[in-house]
Amino acid sequence: MNAAMRSSEESASAIDLALFGALGDLSQRKLYPALYHLDREGLLDDDMRVLGLARQPLDAAAFRKEVEAALATHVKAAELERATLARFLARLDYRQLDFTTEEGFAAIREWRQEGAERPLVVYLAVGANLYGDICRHLEASGSLDEASRVVVEKPIGYDLDSSAEINDAIGGVFPESRIYRIDHYLGKETVQNLIALRFANPLFGTQWNQNHISHVEITVAEKVGIEGRWGYFDEAGQLRDMVQNHLLQLVCLIAMDPPANLDADAIRDEKVKVLKALKPFSEASLGRDVVRGQYIAGTIDGASVPGYLEEEGANRRSDTETFVAMKTEVANWRWAGVPFYIRTGKRLPEKLSQIVIHFRQQPHYIFDPDQRNLAANKLVIRLQPDEGIALEVLTKDSGLDKGMRLRRGPLHLDFNSAFPKTRIPDAYERLLLEVIKGRQYLFVRRDEVEHAWRWCDGLIEAWHDLGEAPRRYPAGSWGPVASIAMITQDGRSWYEDY
Numbered sequence: 430m431n432a433a434m435r436s437s438e439e440s441a442s443a444i445d446l447a448l449f450g451a452l453g454d455l456s457q458r459k460l461y462p463a464l465y466h467l468d469r470e471g472l473l474d475d476d477m478r479v480l481g482l483a484r485q486p487l488d489a490a491a492f493r494k495e496v497e498a499a500l501a502t503h504v505k506a507a508e509l510e511r512a513t514l515a516r517f518l519a520r521l522d523y524r525q526l527d528f529t530t531e532e533g534f535a536a537i538r539e540w541r542q543e544g545a546e547r548p549l550v551v552y553l554a555v556g557a558n559l560y561g562d563i564c565r566h567l568e569a570s571g572s573l574d575e576a577s578r579v580v581v582e583k584p585i586g587y588d589l590d591s592s593a594e595i596n597d598a599i600g601g602v603f604p605e606s607r608i609y610r611i612d613h614y615l616g617k618e619t620v621q622n623l624i625a626l627r628f629a630n631p632l633f634g635t636q637w638n639q640n641h642i643s644h645v646e647i648t649v650a651e652k653v654g655i656e657g658r659w660g661y662f663d664e665a666g667q668l669r670d671m672v673q674n675h676l677l678q679l680v681c682l683i684a685m686d687p688p689a690n691l692d693a694d695a696i697r698d699e700k701v702k703v704l705k706a707l708k709p710f711s712e713a714s715l716g717r718d719v720v721r722g723q724y725i726a727g728t729i730d731g732a733s734v735p736g737y738l739e740e741e742g743a744n745r746r747s748d749t750e751t752f753v754a755m756k757t758e759v760a761n762w763r764w765a766g767v768p769f770y771i772r773t774g775k776r777l778p779e780k781l782s783q784i785v786i787h788f789r790q791q792p793h794y795i796f797d798p799d800q801r802n803l804a805a806n807k808l809v810i811r812l813q814p815d816e817g818i819a820l821e822v823l824t825k826d827s828g829l830d831k832g833m834r835l836r837r838g839p840l841h842l843d844f845n846s847a848f849p850k851t852r853i854p855d856a857y858e859r860l861l862l863e864v865i866k867g868r869q870y871l872f873v874r875r876d877e878v879e880h881a882w883r884w885c886d887g888l889i890e891a892w893h894d895l896g897e898a899p900r901r902y903p904a905g906s907w908g909p910v911a912s913i914a915m916i917t918q919d920g921r922s923w924y925e926d927y
C-alpha cells in the first residue's frame with residue numbers, strides 16, 4: 430500500500446449506496462454483514478446512506494427488519510452490538526422498483542437530492558442480464574453524475590461475446606475508471622498478502638522464476654455442492670464459475686511481474702500480460718493435461734450427500750463439470766517450462782484454498798539417496814481456512830543415531846495465532862471499503878475479464894470437439910482418479926499435508 434493509500438485509509442468517505450437486489454442472497458449473506466462490520470470498525474462516514482431496491486412492496490421499516498434478520502443469521506452473536514446495529518439500520522431506506530422498466534427510477538434521483546454532494550455508488554447485486562437495463566435507466570432518469578460509480582458481480586457473461594456485450598452496456602454509461610468488477614477472491618486477506626509476500630520480501634523476489642521454481646500447485650476445493658443454484662450452475666460449470674475468474678486471478682498474482690507501483694492499472698497491466706501468456710491447449714494436451722469431473726453420491730464428514738444429478742433443482746441429464754484439474758503454463762521468460770497444476774471442485778472432502786510453490790532441488794545432492802524426494806523447499810500459502818504461510822525447509826534430524834538424516838519441517842506463520850487480536854475480515858468488507866474510497870486495485874479491468882474468457886472459450890470449444898463426458902467421482906473424494914494420474918505422470922503428486 431503506498432503512502433497515499435495509507436493516509437486515505439484513516440478517513441472514511443461519505444457516499445450514497447443504491448443497492449439493486451437488496452433482498453437477494455448476496456445482499457443478505459455478504460453485503461449487509463460486510464457493511465455492518467465496516468460500521469462497527471468506524472469505517473463508514475456518519476452521513477453514509479443505503480437505499481435498498483427490489484420488487485417486493487416494503488416500506489423502510491419492514492426493509493430494516495429484513496436486514497436485521499439477515500444480520501442476526503450471518504453475523505456472530507458476539508459481534509452484534511446494539512448501538513452499532515441501531516446506527517447501521519438507521520442508514521437504510523427502501524424503494525420498490527422493477528429494474529426492467531425506467532418507470533420508478535426517478536425515485537433514486539429524488540432520494541439523491543438530499544445528499545447530492547456525496548458520490549453515488551450503484552451496486553448491482555442482480556444477474557448480469559439486468560446490468561445493461563439498470564445502467565441505461567439510471568442515466569435516463571438523471572440519477573447519475575460525473576462521480577457515480579458502479580459495482581458489478583461475476584459472472585460477467587458466459588463467454589467472450591456475451592461478456593463483451595455486457596461490458597459494452599455498462600461502459601455505455603460508466604467510464605472504465607468508475608466500474609468496479611468484483612472477484613471476491615481479490616478481497617481475501619491472504620490473496621492480497623500474495624502481493625506483500627512476493628514484492629516485499631527479497632528472499633522470494635529473487636527466487637520467483639523458472640530457475641528456482643519447478644512447479645506451482647493451486648487447489649480451490651469446496652465441500653459444498655450446488656447450494657440451490659442448480660439452474661445457474663448447470664449452464665456454467667466449474668470452469669466458468671471458478672476457473673475463469675478466481676483461479677485465473679490467483680495464477681495472475683503468482684505469475685505476474687512486479688508492478689511499477691501499487692496503482693490499479695500498474696497491477697492490472699501485469700495481470701493482463703499473464704493472461705495473454707497462458708498456453709492454449711492443443712488436441713493432444715487436452716486429453717493429457719485436463720480432467721473434467723462430475724460428482725456422484727458419496728459421503729462427506731460421515732453424512733451421505735446426493736450426486737450432482739440428484740441435487741435440489743436438477744431437472745435433466747447433464748454433462749456439466751463440477752470438477753476441473755489441469756496442467757497449464759505461462760509461456761514467458763519467467764515461467765517457461767514451469768507447470769501450473771490447478772484443480773477446483775465441489776463436494777470434495779475439505780474446504781481448502783491453497784497455493785504450493787515447489788522450489789527446485791539443489792543442483793548437486795549429497796545426502797542419503799533414500800531421502801532424495803524430500804529434497805526441495807515448498808512454500809505453502811493457505812488462503813482459507815486457517816490463513817497462513819509455511820515454508821517447508823530441511824534440517825538435520827536430531828539424535829546421535831541419525832547421522833546426517835534430513836527432516837522436513839515448516840517455518841510457519843499462522844495468521845490467527847501470530848496476530849490473535851486481528852479479526853480477518855470477509856472479502857466483501859475489504860472490497861466495499863475500496864469502492865467507498867474509490868480505489869480500483871482490487872477490481873478486475875475489462876481486458877482481464879476478456880482475456881480470461883478468450884482462454885476459457887478455447888478450452889470449452891476443444892472439450893466440445895472432444896465430446897467426452899466428465900469422469901464421475903464420489904462426493905467426498907479428491908476428484909476423478911485421472912486428476913491424480915495427470916500429475917503423477919510428471920513424477921509429482923498433489924500436496925497432501927492438509
Ligand SMILES: NC(=O)C1=CN([C@@H]2O[C@H](COP(=O)(O)OP(=O)(O)OC[C@H]3O[C@@H](n4cnc5c(N)ncnc54)[C@H](OP(=O)(O)O)[C@@H]3O)[C@@H](O)[C@H]2O)C=CC1
Pocket residue numbers: 449450451452453454455456458482483484485526527528529553554555556557559582583584
Ligand atoms: N449469492 C452469492 O453468493 C453470489 C452471487 N453472485 C452474483 O451476484 C448477483 C446476485 O446474486 P444473488 O443475490 O445470489 O441472486 P438472487 O436471485 O438471490 O437475488 C437477486 C435479487 O434481484 C431481484 N430482482 C431480480 N430481477 C428483478 C427485477 N426485474 N426487478 C427488481 N428486482 C429484481 C430479486 O428479486 P426477487 O426475489 O423478487 O426475484 C432478488 O432480490 C448475481 O450476479 C450472482 O451471479 C456472485 C458471487 C456469489
Ligand SMILES: O=C1O[C@H](COP(=O)(O)O)[C@@H](O)[C@H](O)[C@H]1O
Pocket residue numbers: 651653670671782
Ligand atoms: O464465486 C463463487 O465462489 C464460491 C466459493 O467462494 P469461497 O469464498 O467460499 O471460496 C463458489 O461456491 C460459487 O460456486 C462461486 O460462484
